[in-house]
Amino acid sequence: MDKITKWVWTGTLTLMGGLALTRFITSQVSKGMIHTIMTDPYAKNLAEFYSATSRTGIQDIIETNLRAEEGRLILRPLGSPRKFVDFDGLMFNTAHLSPMSTPLTEHIDTSITIGKRAPHPLRINTPLLISGMAYGLGVSEKFKYALAYGSTLAETASNTGEGPFLPYERELANNLIIQYPRAPWNRNPSILQQADAVEIQIGQGASASTAHRTPPGKINTRLRRRLGIAPSQQAVIHAHMPELDSFDGLPKLVAYLRDLTDGVPIGIKFSFTHGLEENIDLCLEADVDYLALEGAQAATIGAPPILEDDFGLPTLIGLCRTVDHLRRRQAQDHISLIVGGGFKSPGQCLKALALGADAVYLGTTVLFAASHTQILHALPWEPPTQLVIEGGKASSKFNWKKGAQSLAKYLQSANAEIKEGIRALGKHSLSEINEEDLVALDKTTSEITGIPLAYSSRNVQAVFRPGSK
Secondary structure (H helix, E strand, C coil): CCHHHHHHHHHHHHHHHHHHHHHHHHHHHHHHHHHHHHHCCHHHCCHHHHHHHHHHCHHHHHHHHHHHHHCCCCCECCCCCCCCCCHHHEEECCCCCCCCCCCCCCCCECCEEECCCCCCCEEECCCEEECCCCECCCECHHHHHHHHHHHHHCCCCEECCCCCCCHHHHHHCCCEEEEECCCCCCCCHHHHCCCCEEEEECCECCCECCCEEECHHHCCHHHHHHHCCCCCCCEEECCCCHHHCCCCHHHHHHHHHHHHCCCCCEEEEEECCCCHHHHHHHHHHCCCCEEEEECCCCCCCCECHHHHHHCCCCHHHHHHHHHHHHHHCCCCCCCEEEEECCCCCHHHHHHHHHCCCCEEEECHHHHHHHHHHHHHHCCCCCCCHHHHECCCCCHHHCCHHHHHHHHHHHHHHHHHHHHHHHHHCCCCEHHHCCHHHEEECCHHHHHHHCCCECCCHHHCCCCCCCCCC
8 A cells, every 4th residue: 555545544534534533522512511401490591591681682681781781872783673663564466457567668667856846956867866865973984985975876866964074975976954953063055056856954863853962082184184173172063053042943944055056945854753843843834845754663883772762753654654744734745755664675765755765775684785795794793783883893884986886776676666666666756656556465554555355355345347237
């Protein structure tokens, strides 16, 4: 037997012996562990952890430990894990014979107009808009560039969020909504005059209207210069803006912004809450052009769990109440409605549009789409958020041009699905879609929306052919 053959045999026998030994050890350890779990009393049994997590939930246990470790306010990224009532309790009515579905050769119009009465309304080719995300106080500069350029490629609009203005973001975005925040920055007329729409930010779904601050140690020199604050200063977003302290503060602010920007749409953003109708009336009296309202499912880069889990109204409830109130006030034809909070699919977006929204803000979904395969720069040792947040451990590896392409493809794909849904309803444009195209699967959803139940024959009208009995 030559040396090579001996090496092969020796290696094979060694490998087989190693595998057999590994299998034997694994088997013995597993048997020992299983025997211990099956015989130890609960007070000494590791299975107690399974019982505890089944009852309490792994997230609640983790957050309890984070509070015990930090002794201060904890901030959870990307929204609440709670399951609220949502759009999944609704289904669309398929067109077959009467009416028939729309042929593939016919054009489907998904364009929308925000600020229908404004001298310079915002017109875009899709109802899917990119929600506000703050540069520096949330996501990185490069990620904002991805959002801006991705919105241009997808023929939609992006939103600055509460962070400081980025001139290059304005250059990359064909349509840019500039937020007027509860903070000193972005108030310069030269900035506001570059907006395609201005959004007065008085609150949001994930963090209500609470104040929040970024300590000096988390603000780099570049960001500090754009915020216009000293090295020792915190970046503070206040609970409310001083312009609204007086009774006529909001009408004056809306009129000022409309005059300053030569008539672009002026909107206002806050979260759905039980006092919704009173807040809407104040907005109508201020003569806003659009409402941007968020449900309890909305997310942000970091908010206290109590605000994400226990405040506000689910998006479906808030949307239906808003639409009903705008109709009672005969305002639905001139006040545009953008809704956000928890939208995960084109189908959910189309249902919201059928219920009366004019457009949908996408946030978390946009983060996932723009990150796409680039999250591999962070995984498995860091969470994906470290790729997109300001100062994240993997943020320097983010390729914003690649992110913009991924985002645009997602938005184009989602808009194509919405068009397919419109075809399946036998229609030709978003403007033709309404609540009559929907049916409810459960009583709760039916009561919230006023949509008839699918399983109740009392809600079904018999259709007879001429001459039939």
